[in-house]
Structures are given as structure tokens and as C-alpha cells.
Amino acid sequence: MPTAELLRIGTVRTIVRWGDPVLHRRAKRVTDFGDDLQEVLADMFATNDAAQGAGLAAQQIGVDLAAFIYDCPDETGARRVGVVCNPELELPVGTFRRLESADEGCLSLPGAYHELARPAVSTCRGYDQFGERIELTGGGTFGRCLQHETDHTEGIVFGDRLSARSRKQLYRMFQDGADQYSDEWPN
Template identity: 50%
Template sequence: MQTRAGTPRPITRYGNPVLHRRCADVTVFDEELQQLVADMFASMAAAEGVGLAANQIGVDARIFVVDCPDATGTNVVAHVVNPVLHVPDARDLEIDSEGCLSVPGVRADVGRPATAYVTGVDMTGRPVRIDGTGLLARCLQHETDHLDGLLYVDRLPGKKRKRLLAESAEAPSVGVTE
């Protein structure tokens, strides 16, 4: 549905308070929201990401965008406002390397359920559901975590998290620089 031209915005880095708290629910569905979604797609593309949450560009709102393949290789391009994550089998974990635009330059293995889906609405308030397998399932979980104030490094043991954050602090920012 994204038809507007977006403007890339700087990616917010780990440590910024907007990344570490639950984002606010979206209650107004207007042209400003449509422009935000377009800017989020542009920001994600500029940073060469597969997903982006609104707080990763400094906006306190429960929205994320994805441009990501599922387990079959089918690419899914979508956005979700006020997403609710559903994990059918939380015991079926896949461990895979994960990274984050807000923690540039580092990756770590993280266990996540192999399938997931989100429900929510689009930028006009119409109900949406995105079903994910493979990388898309991981992305849906990762982006929903962002909106809840959790980054993938927060799921790691303390020493590993501290080491990765120190390495990331040395890495250049991705996408548009501030």
C-alpha cells in the first residue's frame, strides 16, 4: 500500500531512551501516519535492512515495516500498526545469527520460534495479518520486540551483550547519518 515517496531518517542507536521503553499505541490514522510509514520504508532501504520499527528512527509509535523473505524465499513487503505478536509454538526454536540497525556492525546467535504471525492494522486502520516462517518469522519477532523496548542484544548473556555493545560503539552508523 506504500505509495508515497519517503525520506530516509537517521537510525537511532542503542542507548537512546526511545529504544528502551514500550512504544505508544497509534490512535490517529492520517496523512502524517502515511508519511511516517513511507519514511520508514525509505529509512530501512537506505540502511539496507529487512525490518524497521518506528522507534529506530526516534518515533514513539507502535509501527514496523518489513521487506523480508520467508522460508520459501517469497519476499514480503508490509507494514503493521499496533502489532500483536502470536507465536504458535514457542518451544520450536531456531538459532540463527541476528543483527540490528540500531546496534550496527555486530551479530549474535539468538533462539526464536520458527513460526510467528502478527495481527494489527494498516495505516488506514484496516485489519492485517502477516504470517511468517524462516527469516520473516524472526523479523516479525525482532520488530515487535523493538516496539516493546527490547533489542536482540538484551536477550543475550550479560558478558556477551557488553562485548557486542562495545564493538558496536566503534562501528559507523548505518543509513542516513545524524
């Protein structure tokens, strides 16, 4: 179904927290692009919007599928909205690799942020909601989102990319604000 329709019909679901096994294992590949997937994608857009996120992986609503949605600005400020199923990430290497440090957070650990260096630009290949092959390249929040959400499909949370000391700071920040987020958040 078209992205505009997915943005309109979804139902907000509870976001799964770090520690739930579904977030820490590689997701199953999407093989069926039918109605069930469309419903999950619509719910992901609704949940992401309610949580004021930049993107959301299916595992974050407890669905073990290698799919994510994004709705965020790229390096030019243009809004980018869409779906990637079975993502494969390509990052620049050698002289083309430039890292940018920025505060990063995760809807599955709400209220906690930590600086993380990631490549400034990334390319993600996969399939859209119709099962058509796509390739996306971008920087800014969009480029970071492609990396963050692809990590989710691989069972990696961004805290896994931090030092032990930085992870402790991140968890402390989450614990300090945890009472602001109910177990059913963002509902």
C-alpha cells in the same frame, strides 16, 4: 496510502542508536492513520532500504509509535513487504514450538551481530497503514523480523534477549566497527 506509494515517496532519516530512551520503552499505540502516519511509514521504508535492513520500527527513527515496516523474504524465499501498527505477537507453544538459531543484528546497533534462538514461525496481528485489521504468519527472515520489530514496540532490543556475556561480545563488535557508521547513518 498503498504500499507501492509508501516505497516510492519516503525520505531517509537518521537511525536512533541503542541507549536512546525511545528504544527502551513501550511505544504509544497508533490511533490516527492519517497523513502524518503515512509520511512516517514512507520515511521508514526509505530508511530501511538505505540501511539494507529487513524491517524497521518507528522508534528507530525517533518516532514514539507502535508501528513497524518489513521488507524481507519469508521461509519460501518470497518477498514480504508491508506495515504493522499496534502489533500483537503469537508464538508457538508446546510441541509446536521449534527454535532456530541465527545471527541477528539491529539497525540501531549497526555492524554488530550475534546468534539468537527464536521460534521458527510467528504470527503477528495488528493493523495495516489504512487501519484495517491484519494477521501475518511466517518463518525465515520474515518470522524473525515480526518478532524483532514487535519487540521494538515493546521497548525490547534483541540484546536484552542475550546473556550478559553475549551482550558484551555484541557491544564489542559494535565498538570495533563504529567508525564505519556516522552519527547520521544511513544518510
